[in-house]
Amino acid sequence: MVTRFWFPLNTISDVNPNFGAWNEVDGALRRKLVNVKGTSAITIGTRHNWVAGVTQLDRQYVSDPLAAGISFSAVTVKLVLMAREYNNADNSTSRLLVKIVNRAGDTIQQTLLALGQFGPNVEYINNATHRNKQFANGDIVTGTYVTAQGDRLVVEIGHADIAGATPEASCKFGENAADAGDNETGTTDAAGWIEFSNNIKFEQTKTFKVDALLKATKTKTFKIDSILKKSGIAKTFKIDANLVKRFTKTFTVDSILKATQNKTFTIDALLRLITTKSFSIDAILRLVSNKTFTIDALLKQINFKAFTINAILTSGSITKTKTFLIDAILLTPSPEKGIRGRVRTRIPTVLAPFLEIPTKTPFSQSYPLFLEIEEEFSIKKQIELNIIAALLLENKVEFDEYYYKKFLTLNPFSTQAQLTLSIQSEFSIENKVILEIEEKFKAIHALVIEIIDKPNITTQILEERDIYDLPEPPKLITLGSAASQLFFEQETQQVIYRLEDNHEVEDECDFYSDEVYDIDDPDKPDLPIHPNCKCYWELVDTGEDLGQSLATLGAAEDEGPGRWITTDEGVRVFIKEGETLEQAFIRRSKKTPERKTIVNLPLQKYKKPTERHEAIANKIQKKYPNMDKEFLKEQAVKADNLRVEHEKVMTNLHGELGNQFKDADVTGRVKDTDNMVEKLGRKPDVYQDVSQLQDVSGVRVVSAKGNDDVKSIVSEIKTTHTVISEENYIDQPKAGYRSYHLGVEDKKTGLISEVQVRTQNQDHWATFAHDKVYKLSGEDRLKFAQNKEVINSYMNGMSEHYFKLDSGITNSVKPPCPPSIASTIGCM
Amino acid sequence: MSQYDVSTILDEIDEFTPDVGFNLVSIDEFALPGEKLALIAHFDTIEEAKKTQEEYPPDKTEIYFKKN
Numbered sequence: 075m076v077t078r079f080w081f082p083l084n085t086i087s088d089v090n091p092n093f094g095a096w097n098e099v100d101g102a103l104r105r106k107l108v109n110v111k112g113t114s115a116i117t118i119g120t121r122h123n124w125v126a127g128v129t130q131l132d133r134q135y136v137s138d139p140l141a142a143g144i145s146f147s148a149v150t151v152k153l154v155l156m157a158r159e160y161n162n163a164d165n166s167t168s169r170l171l172v173k174i175v176n177r178a179g180d181t182i183q184q185t186l187l188a189l190g191q192f193g194p195n196v197e198y199i200n201n202a203t204h205r206n207k208q209f210a211n212g213d214i215v216t217g218t219y220v221t222a223q224g225d226r227l228v229v230e231i232g233h234a235d236i237a238g239a240t241p242e243a244s245c246k247f248g249e250n251a252a253d254a255g256d257n258e259t260g261t262t263d264a265a266g267w268i269e270f271s272n273n274i275k276f277e278q279t280k281t282f283k284v285d286a287l288l289k290a291t292k293t294k295t296f297k298i299d300s301i302l303k304k305s306g307i308a309k310t311f312k313i314d315a316n317l318v319k320r321f322t323k324t325f326t327v328d329s330i331l332k333a334t335q336n337k338t339f340t341i342d343a344l345l346r347l348i349t350t351k352s353f354s355i356d357a358i359l360r361l362v363s364n365k366t367f368t369i370d371a372l373l374k375q376i377n378f379k380a381f382t383i384n385a386i387l388t389s390g391s392i393t394k395t396k397t398f399l400i401d402a403i404l405l406t407p408s409p410e411k412g413i414r415g416r417v418r419t420r421i422p423t424v425l426a427p428f429l430e431i432p433t434k435t436p437f438s439q440s441y442p443l444f445l446e447i448e449e450e451f452s453i454k455k456q457i458e459l460n461i462i463a464a465l466l467l468e469n470k471v472e473f474d475e476y477y478y479k480k481f482l483t484l485n486p487f488s489t490q491a492q493l494t495l496s497i498q499s500e501f502s503i504e505n506k507v508i509l510e511i512e513e514k515f516k517a518i519h520a521l522v523i524e525i526i527d528k529p530n531i532t533t534q535i536l537e538e539r540d541i542y543d544l545p546e547p548p549k550l551i552t553l554g555s556a557a558s559q560l561f562f563e564q565e566t567q568q569v570i571y572r573l574e575d576n577h578e579v580e581d582e583c584d585f586y587s588d589e590v591y592d593i594d595d596p597d598k599p600d601l602p603i604h605p606n607c608k609c610y611w612e613l614v615d616t617g618e619d620l621g622q623s624l625a626t627l628g629a630a631e632d633e634g635p636g637r638w639i640t641t642d643e644g645v646r647v648f649i650k651e652g653e654t655l656e657q658a659f660i661r662r663s664k665k666t667p668e669r670k671t672i673v674n675l676p677l678q679k680y681k682k683p684t685e686r687h688e689a690i691a692n693k694i695q696k697k698y699p700n701m702d703k704e705f706l707k708e709q710a711v712k713a714d715n716l717r718v719e720h721e722k723v724m725t726n727l728h729g730e731l732g733n734q735f736k737d738a739d740v741t742g743r744v745k746d747t748d749n750m751v752e753k754l755g756r757k758p759d760v761y762q763d764v765s766q767l768q769d770v771s772g773v774r775v776v777s778a779k780g781n782d783d784v785k786s787i788v789s790e791i792k793t794t795h796t797v798i799s800e801e802n803y804i805d806q807p808k809a810g811y812r813s814y815h816l817g818v819e820d821k822k823t824g825l826i827s828e829v830q831v832r833t834q835n836q837d838h839w840a841t842f843a844h845d846k847v848y849k850l851s852g853e854d855r856l857k858f859a860q861n862k863e864v865i866n867s868y869m870n871g872m873s874e875h876y877f878k879l880d881s882g883i884t885n886s887v888k889p890p891c892p893p894s895i896a897s898t899i900g901c902m
Numbered sequence: 903m904s905q906y907d908v909s910t911i912l913d914e915i916d917e918f919t920p921d922v923g924f925n926l927v928s929i930d931e932f933a934l935p936g937e938k939l940a941l942i943a944h945f946d947t948i949e950e951a952k953k954t955q956e957e958y959p960p961d962k963t964e965i966y967f968k969k970n
Contacts, residue, residue, distance in 0.1 A: 693941055749930050749940035756937070772932040809935065810906030830932065844935050847911045849961075852969050855912060862908055869906040 089179030097128030155266035164238035177224030184219035698755030
């Protein structure tokens with residue numbers, strides 16, 4: 075079996091072996107010798123001239139690494155290439171050298187054909203057309219050799235002259251044509267080639283792109299170890315060359331293999347799920363007790379599907395960010411460790427979903443919980459707990475759930491952390507507190523929760539309230555009950571859900587705002603919906619005079635115009651004029667001195683999907699039919715929760731940056747729920763959960779000055795905030811867009827906001843090039859579509875023009891504004 | 903460094919333009935072109951779409967439709 079190679083026009087060689095003993099090598103090029111024909115056009119190479127009587131190297135071609143064990147013994151070589159000379163008196167002809175070098179190209183393993191003349195000793199054709207030239211025509215290699223893995227073939231093509239004083243010659247290189255005939259007569263453009271009579275195989279791979287590998291395999295599972303054994307080469311490879319949207323860098327396979335006994339893992343899931351930075355598998359494996367795991371399986375169990383592996387590496391100097399979700403680590407438990415203390419209990423993982431804490435009396439405030447953490451990782455890290463806490467309103471509301479996030483920092487070798495859970499009791503009701511650890515948390519076998527003095531938490535419910543030694547609370551009733559009673563007395567059939575004027579933060583209350591319910595509607599939400607709830611029921615006007623009716627309930631005292639009422643429960647409440655009973659209760663609650671402010675609780679009411687979420691799921695599923703509707707619904711709820719949290723973070727950041735850069739224009743926004751969920755459909759390979767989105771909240775800082783000021787602002791933000799990522803689109807614009815993007819982490823919540831810093835000019839450009847185009851009418855869009863090149867050129871020109879102005883280059887010339895822009899969005 | 907290409911925007915608009923009826927679409931001014939739009943709702947008439955559009959902040963939405 076013969077093996078043929080071709081001569082690409084421009085493909086660069088991976089290594090640079092020294093040229094052979096050519097007399098002249100000026101203008102010589104080094105290229106890659108390929109065994110698969112490419113698409114480079116047949117093109118005339120360098121026109122060389124040399125001193126008469128010597129040899130001139132034209133090109134050196136170097137192959138990829140060869141497999142081991144290829145024998146070069148009595149092998150014949152043919153090489154045909156189109157060539158010509160330029161002067162009648164020259165009589166230029168071919169020279170050839172073939173050798174084998176080592177992988178690095180710095181050692182000659184064997185010379186197969188020493189530099190010399192092979193094939194017919196006939197001069198090149200001398201006219202305007204190149205002609206086939208047999209540089210070798212079955213010449214037998216003079217050196218014998220058996221390859222070591224990684225050796226490379228080197229072919230050096232050049233010229234000499236038989237006669238004449240000013241020899242000149244050139245060859246045609248390239249691949250995109252039929253192969254040249256094995257003759258010296260063909261003049262039609264053809265691809266040159268070299269052919270060996272033996273079967274030459276290449277090393278399986280050296281470095282490779284994981285992306286390409288994944289496309290090539292159906293199972294998307296492979297063993298790194300076996301690949302490396304086949305290749306037997308450097309044990310580093312790039313994981314991400316083609317994964318454009320990710321930032322993953324490189325890691326060392328060698329360390330994986332050293333660290334794990336199993337040597338098998340699935341990398342595909344890792345690539346799909348990880349959105350951050352770089353990591354070292356080796357470091358991960360050191361954290362895993364049994365040193366054998368499947369990354370894919372690991373990540374499938376992580377509900378949030380987003381974490382910063384870097385945090386795991388926080389053993390020294392590598393980490394910038396320190397946030398990750400607890401399950402990433404705790405899925406690797408060894409249950410024997412981590413159980414200690416006088417009294418302890420485990421969360422019965424699947425069997426008992428609730429951890430119940432004894433009833434708290436009104437105005438009680440906090441519960442200390444000790445989390446005992448399986449700690450085999452000698453690193454400092456922060457864990458994030460996701461907990462559902464429920465206030466069980468005795469006999470009134472079954473559950474009133476709140477969703478908590480709590481960050482705890484564990485020091486190296488620490489084995490427990492204290493979580494103080496504060497409970498708000500502003501509603502003056504007896505309640506029982508129930509903690510539900512979220513599903514992923516429950517699955518963490520090694521986690522132990524110890525509650526001081528509560529050896530059997532499952533039996534201590536209502537009976538032991540007196541141990542807290544709190545004063546007897548005033549007797550109050552739940553608001554909804556009293557209101558319903560009142561409404562009933564008024565024979566009112568319907569109520570309207572209202573928000574107080576000072577209700578500012580969007581939350582679940584907004585979903586019900588102005589909704590009308592029948593009094594006995596079972597779907598009517600119970601008030602209060604959450605602590606600090608600024609909402610109330612308003613009677614639907616039935617034509618009756620409510621004020622008059624209330625007047626019958628009691629006499630006004632010293633709280634201004636209004637009435638005292640006594641409810642069926644015996645509670646006397648003063649109702650001001652124009653005030654509803656609920657409002658009166660709320661007002662009273664706010665005056666209560668013992669009222670506690672929630673510190674750790676709650677970030678957001680845990681919401682159930684509503685019709686609105688269903689509508690969002692429906693429309694997105696319609697657009698992306700492969701998406702699961704239930705999943706989308708769940709994501710819509712989650713997006714709403716995230717929005718509320720991000721709103722606070724963004725507002726804070728906006729205020730901070732506004733104060734910090736008073737000369738700049740600072741704006742901010744939080745991404746719409748629709749947009750967040752839409753992104754999952756649009757980029758399913760990148761985002762599998764809304765919590766992975768990096769641009770939910772954004773703040774833009776527009777500098778009135780130039781690029782230097784932008785960079786100065788960026789530097790300052792880096793010193794005052796935790797910046798975990800940055801993109802410099804000013805020096806490296808993206809599609810003409812210039813701005814500096816920073817990922818800023820909120821210290822309290824760990825949420826990341828995108829900060830965009832740019833100049834006024836850059837902001838102006840973005841408004842024109844982006845925002846205004848989105849608002850074009852249909853006709854104008856057609857105009858744009860028909861003039862794309864002109865418009866693109868103008869936008870790029872303006873981007874460059876503004877960049878120059880912002881860099882202090884005042885003589886930059888503004889590009890002319892094309893009519894298609896002047897008549898639509900107007901000129902910049 | 904990459905070059906501006908208005909096709910990215912026009913393609914995204916096309917993606918959100920229904921063959922029949924009217925799409926009310928939100929525009930995220932902080933996002934990059936190609937990722938700015940999200941469908942708020944589809945309507946059979948322009949009047950319905952405009953009425954709903956009034957509920958949103960000005961300049962943050964657009965109604966896309968094909969001219970018949």
